Amino acid sequence: MQNLTVLGTGVLGSQIAFQAAYNGKDVVAYDLTDEILTKLEARWEYLKPLYLRDLPDATPEKLEAAVDRIRSSSDLADALSDADLVIEAVPEVLEIKRETWAKAGAVAPEKTIFATNSSTLLPSDIADASGRPEKFLALHFANEVWRQNTGEVMGHAGTDPQYADAVAQFAEEIGMVAIRLKKEQPGYIVNSLLVPLLTAASKLYARDVADFKVIDETWRKATGSPYGPFEIYDIVGMLTPYNLNANSQDPEMREFAAILKRDYIDKGRLGRATGKGFYDYE
Template sequence: MNTLNNVTVLGGGVLGAQIAYQAAFHGKNVTVYDINDEALEAARERFNKLVSVYVEAMPDAEEGQAAKAAESISLSSDLAEAVVDADLVIEAVPEILDLKKKVFSDLAKVAPEKTIFATNSSTMVPSQYAAEAGRPDRFLALHFANNIWVQNVAEVMGTERTSNEAYDAVVAYAEETGMDPILVKKEQPGYVLNSLLVPLLNAASALYVNGVADVETIDHTWRKGTGAQSGPFQMYDVIGLRTAYNVSSASDNPSSIKFAEILKTEFLDKGKFGVASGEGFYKY
C-alpha cells in the first residue's frame, strides 16, 4: 500500500485539532472536516495556539515549521470535498455510538475506494460500527492521547477483518508523524492506555462523589504515592470534561452516573470544560 500522505480528520475539537496539526507538522497534506463554519473557526484558533506550543516543545524543528503547519491545514464543512483524495480518514468526533455510526455511514458514501478509515475512539472498539464503515479490510482504530506532542502514543488496533496491509500502513503513518505506535493485538475496549487509566479515573471519581476525599487530596495522594506528574483530576481536565461526561453518563455504575450529574451541573453548564476552556477542576 502507498504511503498515507493525504489525511482528513473528522472533527476539529481539542484532540482532533492536535491530530491534524501533528500530521501537518510532519509534512502530511491535512484537511479538517467539521459540521459548520463556527466549528471550523474554533479549530483554526486551536491550530494557531499550537504554533507557540510546538515552537517551545520542539526547539530543533526547522525555522517556521510550526507556523507553516498551521497555515497548511485545509478546512471544510463539505464531507465529500474533505475526503475527495484522502488516503486516510481519522474520525475524532464525540464518544457517542450513534453519532459515530452516522459519521461512518455518511463517510462510506463519499470516500474513495482507496481510503483507510480509522476511529480515534477511546472507549469503543471498531467492530461496533464496522458495518457502517463498509470496508472491513480497511477499517481500524488509531487512538491518540491528549497533548499529542508530548504523550505521543498512537494505539493501532484492528478487527478480525482488518487487512495486514492496512494495519501496517497505519503503523507506518504513525511513525512518519512522530508517534510511538502501540500495536494492540486484538480488540480490547480501552486499548492498552485506557485499560490502565480508566480504572484509576473511576476510582478517583468514586472517592470524590462519595465524599471520601476532595479533589486536591486525591490528586496529591496519587502524585506523592506514585511519583506521577499529574493526579487523576488533573488528567480529567486534560482529557476534557465533556468527554468525561459522555463516558460517565453512559455507564450503569451508580458512582459514575452521580459523577456525570456533577460534571453537568457544576462544570459543563458553567462553561468549565477543563484545560481547553481555562477552567475545570482547576484553573489554567
Template sequence: MQKVTVLGSGVLGSQIAFQSAYHGKDVVVRDLDDATLAALPQRWAWLAEQYRRDLPDATDETLDAAIGRIRATSDLADAVGDADLVIEAVPEVLDIKRQTWAAVGEVAPERTIFATNSSTLLPSAIADATGRPERFLALHFANNIWVQNTAEVMGHPGTDRASFDAVAAFAAEIGMVVIPVLKEQPGYVLNSLLVPFLTAASQLYVRGVADVETIDTTWRKATGAPLGPFQIYDVIGMQTPYNLMRTSPDPDLRQFAEVLKRDYIDAGKLGRATGHGFYDYR
C-alpha cells in the first residue's frame, strides 16, 4: 500500500492525501477542476502550518518531503494507473460516487483496492458499480485527520477479508487509530453519534430557539466539550452537510440547507479551512 490515489481534493480529500504523504506514501490527487488543482499548493501550505502547530515532530524538512510526495492530475487513468489503493472523497451523492467508481473500475489495475470515505452511504450501495465488489470497502476519516486520527474500516457482506485487513494496516501505517466496524452501519460509529447531535443543533437554529453562539456556548459550558455544534460544522465544512440535508424529508433540515447555501456557500464562507464559516477565523 505504498502508492495511493485520492479522488477529490476538498476538505477531507486534501487531508487524506497530506496525511498519507506525511507518513511516507506516494500520493496522486485527482480532481476534475484544473483551477482547483492549481490552488492545491496553497492548501498544502495551510495544512503544513496546522501540522507545525499541532505535531511536535512536524519540521520544515518532514513537511517539505511530504509535499514532494504529492502529485496532482485531472486525468483519471493517469491518477489510478499504478495505484495500490484508491480512496474516494467526492461529493456525498450516491449517483456521483457510483459514476466515479464505475470509471475507476475500468482503468485501475487488478491489484488495486478501492475505499470510499463516504460519511453516510453504505459500501453495499456502491460496491457493484466498481466491477470488483470484493475489493471495495469504506475507510472513513474524521476531520482534522492529523489530530482527530481515527479511521473507521467498514466492509459490506461481499468484501473479502484480505482487502479489509490490508486497508486497516494502511490506516495504521499513516498514523490512524483503526476502528473496525463489524457490520454495515449508516454513519459508522462516529457519525451515528455525531449526526443526530448536529441535526438537533440545526433544528434549534432554524426554529428560532437560539442563535449560533448561544447553542455553542450552552453545549461547551454544560458538558465541558471543547467545541459546540456550529464550531464542529466549521471544521467539517459547509458542503457535506448541505449535500446531506438539501433533500432531507425533514423541512427543518431542508431549510437549514438553504441557509448554508445562501449565507455561507454562495458567500465563500465554507468553514474553518477557508478562514470563515459560522465564525470568522481570519
C-alpha cells in the first residue's frame, strides 16, 4: 500500500503522516480547515531535529524528501481519492470518530482499508459506521512513533484477516514493529499496562498527596524508568487525557481533568510538542 491518508493532524496524526512519508509512502494529511493545516509546516520543522537526533540514517535531504511526499487537504473526497489505507487520528470521542468514519466510508474508493489509531475505543465500537466493517481495524501507534516504534494491529470479530495482514505489513514498511493482537482488548497491550500507572499518578496529584515532580522522581528512582508519569503525559499531550477523563465515572479522574483544563490547557500548556506542559521544554 503506497498511498496513505491520515485523518487528523494533531500530535499523533502528524507524526504518523511524517513517519510514513519518511519511509517512502505518499501521504495526504487531512483536517477540517485550511487554517488548521497551515500549522503543519511548523510541525515538520519541529520533527526534523528529533529524527536527526534519534535516527542514525536521518539526513536533512531525507527529511526534506519526506515533507515533499506529504500534501494537505481539507476536502475529504479529495484527500481519500486514491487512498490505499486511511488511518484516523481524530479526538478520542466515540461520536466524533463514528461521524468521521461515516463520512469517509461514503467517499473512499472501494480498495481502501480503514484503520483507527484510537487509544481506548474498540474497532467494533466504530466499524459499522464506516460501511465496510470487514475492512476496518485498529493500528495503534505509541507517541514519538519514530522512536517508540510499535504498531499494534487489532481487528474485531468481523475483520477479514487479509486486511489485518496487509495493515501489519504496512506498519513494518514504515519502520514499526507490528504487534498482532489475537482479539479485541481495550487499551491494546501498551495502554493496558500504561493507563493504570497514569491513573494512579493522576489521583495522587488530584488528592494533593505530592507535587507532580516528586511523583515523577519517585517513579524514576524506584524503577529505573527513563520517564515519570507526568513526563509521559507531556509526551502524550494534555488533550487526550482530558477528553478521556472529563466525563469519567470516577470523581477523582474528573477532578484531574478539571485541573488539566484550568492549569494547563487553558494556559496553552498542551504538552511537549508545544514546548510546555507539566514541564517547560526548550
